[in-house]
Amino acid sequence: MYNSLDATVYPQLLQMRGIIGNTIRLMLDRHDLHTSYGWIDLKIDAIDGTDCFDIPGIRDRNHVYSWIQGRGLEALAIHGQWFGKFSGIPTPETHRIKTLAETVARSLQQAREPQQGHLVFCMDESGHGSYTYDGRFTMSDLFCSRGLYAYHRLYGTPGQAQRAKQYLKNVIKAIIAGNFINDQQAFASSTYKDYRDGRKSYAGEMLALGAATLLVKLDQDDEALALGRKLIAHVVDSHVNSALRWPLVREHAIVEWIGTDGQPCRNDQGNIQLDPGHALEFIGLCAQFLLACREYGPSDAESHEWIDGLAALLPSLLEVNLAYGFHPSGGILKSVDGERGLPLHDSMPWWSLPETMRALALVEKLCGSGTWSDWSRMWFDRCFEAFEKNFYSVSAIPVAVQCINLEGNPIPVIPATPDLDPGYHTGLSLIACYDMLAEQVPLQFSGTEVDITPQLGVRLSGHVARSKPAQAVLDRLHARICLLQEPYGAVGLISVDVLEFSPQWIRTVREQISKIWDISPSHILLVATHTHTAPPVIRLGTLAADEMYLQFMTRQILDGCRRLESRYEPVVLEVAACTCNVGINRRVHDPKLGKTYMRPNKEGSRDDEILVVGVRDKTRAIRAILFNIAVHPTTLGVGLPVISADYPGRIEQVLKRRFGETVVVVPLIGACGDVRPAL
Incomplete structure (x- = not known):
């Protein structure tokens, strides 16, 4: 961890606190502008500040993205809890957070009813979307069940919390069983590509791991501990290049797409595609889960051995995948050729930098001896500086721009949804970093x-x-x-x-x-x-x-x-x-x-x-x-x-x-x- 007398740490905490709080304040202020709107409204172009709420198009009020609503609901719940730690430092008002969160939770529940308890990627303002149930849970289900569980567990009734918990567990179990589909939609200015040839990404398992951590932290749920272990095992066993079993990519690289034959898949251009941002996000979420296991899980010898074994692996995963992903202009590449290490897209999304910072911080907390290694400290500072310079300070509003190009300039590329981040990737990651760094900061x-x-x-x-x-x-x-x-x-x-x-x-x-x-x-x-x-x-x-x-x-x-x-x-x-x-x-x-x-x-x-x-x-x-x-x-x-x-x-x-x-x-x-x- 940082030396407690290091002069750079406290200024970083002040910057983080500002970034975290500003996103939530913007969400609350936007809700005050449209109190009858039942959803989180971050329908703004961060590059030029255009308010798109009433402008017809993919960012207007009638395009409601479940991913944003579920992520935002989880963020509101966790931020509201976190702000309660502060005394004497202005934070967004708890009653405003609860009001918006309750509105979104109610809207999501109503949207599930006509869709057999499920949610889809895009809905209209009334909560209706194009959905044909085929027996599988969706990525929208995962994000929204996380949000509903976090909110109802912290602010709802026991009955609401139990129902949301069951919904979340059903989604996690469906992911483990393969009864799951990523319902993301591509946009004209998007880098997302859907494959229908049987290849499999680990995105669902990775994000479900975050859900398992929620269950462990908020409920000390024993079943969630077991589910989390299965999710980690799947990623490590199927997507991590252990012992150079795939000699064309570096050892410990995490491969995004694996075919039915258990081998790395190639894209249309013949490249083995890596997504370093996803890899770094998984590493951070894995460290977070292991820390939760240490705090809330069983203390038997087998559990300790399992945690210690994974903890020993994470630093190598972090080093290799960060080397693949970080670009000198200050960002994490969205897509990389695993063989040559070259970018496959001219875009770097905002979210991968705070996720990388969380990975660096939590791996240090999990594996460190009480002081930061020079390597981790250098990379943490470098990532934070890049995020603030390339994504946050250039934004027309107090939320990061979504993408930059390889020259470090903002570009109108949509990483996942046209709506901006509701404190999920940025806020939740920075909260983890803040709490970890705060342990070492004196008066x-x-x-x-x-x-x-x-x-x-x-x-x-x-x-x-x-x-x-x-x-x-x-x-x-x-x-x-x-x-x-x-x-x-x-x-x-x-x-x-x-x-x-x-x-x-x-x-x-x-x-x-x-x-x-x-x-x-x-x-x-x-x-x-x-x-x-x-x-x-x-x-x-x-x-x-x-x-x-x-x-x-x-x-x-x-x-x-x-x-x-x-x-x-x-x-x-x-x-x-x-x-x-x-x-x-x-x-x-x-x-x-x-x-x-x-x-x-x-x-x-x-x-x-x-x-x-x-x-x-x-x-x-x-x-x-x-x-x-x-x-x-x-x-x-x-x-x-x-x-x-x-x-x-x-x-x-x-x-x-x-x-x-x-x-x-x-x-x-x-x-x-x-x-x-x-x-």
Whole structure:
């Protein structure tokens, strides 16, 4: 796995999180545009951004592709579950995800009814398609049963989940029995070719393996463990070039088409055709299944031996098939001549790069020793960079373009369906990568300090007895800004040398900072140090807020927050506590008179504990110190007309002299209403 201090990992996680979330947000926003439409709508040309929903043709609203709906339903269910891990990081709203998913699930169930419980590749908006039942299950059945099971298992009733589970198992068993057909249709700009000469692809077994993993993860289903083993055995025994049994292709190549004689088939041009993307997808799904077996399956010796044997094979499969597939322009070739290693088509689909990334990540997790090999790391970074550069950043919308040519330019080729990916290949693959990488990423810190000292002559807030404006600066006022992030959470801390804030100001500034940092407003803590020698930023008694100063202070804080964008470093937190009798209760109650007076009370309640959090970087240097103390910052005379941060500012000065001027010192003044300095 990645070194936890590697500077490239956390930025990659941020990129992945953006890509994953943006697809789901687009799906939800599109649904909001057409709430009466019962399907996922990704009917957009990603190359130029054309909205094809109402434009007659293969991308219009009346061409509903079951593959997209089933894949999208599974993606919505899994994404919804995954987003629940996050705290303080904005993610698509769960209720919107459930609303769209429920709509699609209902539409798919209704579409099955007139078709003897089956689904077909293309339907009209009402769910009707051209279908003649011949006793076989379809690839559309596989995708849609996966989606229905994932959704109903996570969000439905037990009865719905059980029915969907049975549907899914029936499809898997049909694939194993050979009672299955790929119902994909070719388009004019498609690379898909259907063969009717008895040759067999392993696509069904590969995709059914993903279904078996779902059953194992969500239900710990013993039968699914056995089904998954059969699916893997079929691919390894029939399609993997083990021990060079087919000497014309490289050992460990996975051959797409095998004839009834058990030999690799040739295409119309006489080539042994490989599909490296499918091979790499199978490797990733196989690693995912084996990891699920380790976590949820039996722990007997035979099971361990089977898992370990396959785990030992996967790195070789990965290396050989990646070598066949990766093109220098940055993509995975759709079709390759197994003998010469040359491209058979001038196209590379988007989906094979995230699938390859998943394969690299999960094979490392399955087989690695806790750190990434240099080879895997190099290829993971290379694939991610190629995906972002060639497919994602060139798209007119926040979903990858479908295909590029060998020069790395987008082309209008349809890999499977005209509709775009609903978070299936891209989102589900990147989620697996994200979760694996996140295990190695420590807490990330970024911090800064901004000067908010006003000009002389301002009024000061805190004491009614002070009548004069500020005549001197005893020490400067600051706002200290810290952002702490980890893969699934974030919190911002801002400590400001003023008396207090208004609720309206806090709401407004939280929203502004939220947009800058992309974290939830509720995870931004704005703290006033409560110094009594700073300009007024709220109305208190007869003293109104200094609006000019308030605007200046706000600008400084927001500018400081912007400076922290894309600045983070790995850190660890250290916590300490001590007690110090620096405060004294300032309320005395006279029981005889029934009155309470403002005067020192040694017997009164107070909190003498001081909590300290130190933030250390990878060199063990202190980067920030947060301290919590419950004593009023009122060490200065009530009539003294000077600007000062009071004792929190003095503590900051002492700590900076000890640990360096760059350390960010964050005072967090606790509940101190009845406690003043013991002077």
